[in-house]
Amino acid sequence: MTTLTLVRGDITRQRVDAIVNAANSSLLGGGGVDGAIHRRGGPAILQECRALRASKYGRGLPTGRAVATTAGALDARWVIHTVGPVYYAGEDRSALLASCYRESLRVAGELGARTVAFPAISTGVYGWPMDDGARIAVETVRDTESPVVEEIRFVLFDERAYAAFEAQVG
Ligand code: AR6
Numbered sequence: 001m002t003t004l005t006l007v008r009g010d011i012t013r014q015r016v017d018a019i020v021n022a023a024n025s026s027l028l029g030g031g032g033v034d035g036a037i038h039r040r041g042g043p044a045i046l047q048e049c050r051a052l053r054a055s056k057y058g059r060g061l062p063t064g065r066a067v068a069t070t071a072g073a074l075d076a077r078w079v080i081h082t083v084g085p086v087y088y089a090g091e092d093r094s095a096l097l098a099s100c101y102r103e104s105l106r107v108a109g110e111l112g113a114r115t116v117a118f119p120a121i122s123t124g125v126y127g128w129p130m131d132d133g134a135r136i137a138v139e140t141v142r143d144t145e146s147p148v149v150e151e152i153r154f155v156l157f158d159e160r161a162y163a164a165f166e167a168q169v170g
Pocket of ligand 1: 029035036076084124127158
């Protein structure tokens with residue numbers, strides 16, 4: 001049984017086995033969660049991201065996929081980088097957003113991560129409406145069985161995000 005928990009706060013302050021990063025395909029950093037993770041986690045994370053770009057992901061990490069690196073100086077063992085879809089009203093990209101959660105949990109399971117912290121992927125710079133982003137997040141992790149992951153913690157940055165997730169968890 002995997003427990004779902006919600007906390008309001010900064011994902012870079014969490015003590016968990018794996019912290020999920022709302023990255024972009026370049027894996028080379030950005031703003032929002034990504035910027036905060038690289039800032040607090042230090043250069044070891046970027047160094048592994050660069051190595052991934054030089055090897056397996058020469059063309060970048062595709063949207064909806066996930067890959068792990070060290071967590072550097074963060075209070076975690078791994079950062080799992082995933083690339084959310086940019087919201088676009090003219091096309092339903094929900095399957096890609098669901099895939100981020102599913103693939104991140106698959107990678108977490110492979111690593112043996114028992115506690116995993118997620119941000120609300122795509123709901124910042126990538127423009128996904130918060131209520132819908134929360135629905136997809138909660139539905140997907142509930143539908144994804146993991147024999148390894150014991151706690152999935154959604155770390156919500158502000159009250160609006162927290163309320164949206166709370167409404168879904170019930
Ligand atoms: N802890 C928890 N949640 C946070 C934090 C934090 N420290 N900082 C922001 N959020 P975003 P995206 C919330 O923009 O939409 C980057 O430049 C934020 O309020 O981080 O997937 C990447 O490099 C929002 O609700 O990710 C990509 O280019 C949620 O986390 C692009 O942004 C996600 O916001 C990805 O955009």
